Amino acid sequence: MSDKPEKFIDENGLRLDGRRVDEIRPMTVEMGVLSRADGSCYLEWGNNKVLAAVYGPRELHPRRLQRPSEALVRYRYNMAAFSVEDRIRPGPSRRSTEISKVSGEAFEPVVMKQFYPGAVIDVFAEVLQADAGTRTAAINAATLALVDAGIPMKGLVASCAVGKVDGQLVLDLNKPEDNYGDADLPIAMTEDGEITLLQMDGNLTADEIAKGIEMARKGCEQIFAIQKEALLSKFGTTDEEELLKEAELQAEVATSEDETEDVEVVSEVVSEVALEDEDDELKDEVDEDLELQDEGEAFTDDEVEDTSDEAEDLFGEDVSEFEINEGTESEGDSSSEPEGAESDEDEGEKNE
Numbered sequence: 001m002s003d004k005p006e007k008f009i010d011e012n013g014l015r016l017d018g019r020r021v022d023e024i025r026p027m028t029v030e031m032g033v034l035s036r037a038d039g040s041c042y043l044e045w046g047n048n049k050v051l052a053a054v055y056g057p058r059e060l061h062p063r064r065l066q067r068p069s070e071a072l073v074r075y076r077y078n079m080a081a082f083s084v085e086d087r088i089r090p091g092p093s094r095r096s097t098e099i100s101k102v103s104g105e106a107f108e109p110v111v112m113k114q115f116y117p118g119a120v121i122d123v124f125a126e127v128l129q130a131d132a133g134t135r136t137a138a139i140n141a142a143t144l145a146l147v148d149a150g151i152p153m154k155g156l157v158a159s160c161a162v163g164k165v166d167g168q169l170v171l172d173l174n175k176p177e178d179n180y181g182d183a184d185l186p187i188a189m190t191e192d193g194e195i196t197l198l199q200m201d202g203n204l205t206a207d208e209i210a211k212g213i214e215m216a217r218k219g220c221e222q223i224f225a226i227q228k229e230a231l232l233s234k235f236g237t238t239d240e241e242e243l244l245k246e247a248e249l250q251a252e253v254a255t256s257e258d259e260t261e262d263v264e265v266v267s268e269v270v271s272e273v274a275l276e277d278e279d280d281e282l283k284d285e286v287d288e289d290l291e292l293q294d295e296g297e298a299f300t301d302d303e304v305e306d307t308s309d310e311a312e313d314l315f316g317e318d319v320s321e322f323e324i325n326e327g328t329e330s331e332g333d334s335s336s337e338p339e340g341a342e343s344d345e346d347e348g349e350k351n352e
């Protein structure tokens with residue numbers, strides 16, 4: 001480990017790595033890097049390299065761990081043995097257990113767990129190369145992996161730390177600042193500024209904490225921008241109008257092509273809907289007609305009606321009767337579980 005530097009900030013206000021006090025390290029992200037996970041993200045932040053993978057929602061085993069009204073979100077932070085200069089002993093440590101717990105809780109207000117009662121959403125954050133700020137880097141990667149997995153979320157979560165060196169607050173600590181600085185204040189927050197993680201190491205006054213939080217807020221705004229850019233490049237657009245047009249186009253294709261062979265009468269009615277789309281009352285009537293004519297062959301309610309109905313309604317009360325996720329089979333059939341998923345027994349052992 002390098003020695004403590006004499007000064008962390010030079011006369012020009014620049015830090016050892018050339019950053020200003022309120023600047024974060026360069027961050028790059030890539031989503032969907034793991035084909036066997038439901039969602040994934042590889043993130044580099046300065047010299048940190050982190051991989052996040054999400055599995056689920058899938059039915060949780062053993063069943064006694066299931067929550068009747070929501071999904072369980074499990075977050076596992078792990079540092080690879082080769083991620084630091086001296087090899088880290090593999091397996092959970094007190095530090096990684098603590099980080100896993102608080103990081104999972106950082107997603108509490110955004111993940112819409114109520115849609116998947118009885119299910120589990122597993123988030124794995126693997127630190128491949130560590131250089132200070134790994135828990136914050138892992139949270140930033142995990143957010144995108146969750147989105148990549150299609151988990152319904154109210155918004156994104158971003159995280160960065162603030163610290164104190166040479167009597168000054170600095171954003172996003174580098175390694176020497178983390179090792180030898182006076183304080184380390186990792187923070188995570190939602191897009192609307194709700195703080196979901198706040199830890200502190202070292203000493204800061206109340207005033208410094210308040211200023212530090214504001215500084216972290218600015219850092220998180222930069223990170224949200226990077227995350228959104230990644231989402232744009234993967235999913236094309238976040239523009240509401242374009243998304244709406246796309247949805248309308250898909251609805252038109254569905255109504256004009258669907259089920260024509262099976263029920264001609266129904267197709268005619270659907271064309272009427274396309275022509276007189278503006279007329280809500282007529283739409284209701286048509287929906288009723290469709291229901292009357294639907295013998296369960298060509299149309300189901302789900303196909304005709306808005307597919308954005310809450311998943312809660314779809315899953316009903318007895319979620320165990322339903323497949324939680326594509327490819328997730330009923331209990332006992334482990335053949336379709338994503339690779340890397342443990343069997344009941346394995347999982348039981350691991351949890352102990």
Ligand code: ADP
Pocket residue numbers: 084085086088130131132133134135136178184
């Ligand atoms: P964070 O990585 O979230 O800042 P810490 O403040 O605990 O978490 O750690 C700071 C840095 O110290 C880590 O990023 C890593 O580079 C290094 N570090 C942490 N734990 C170990 C360890 N067990 N062995 C060697 N280096 C470690």
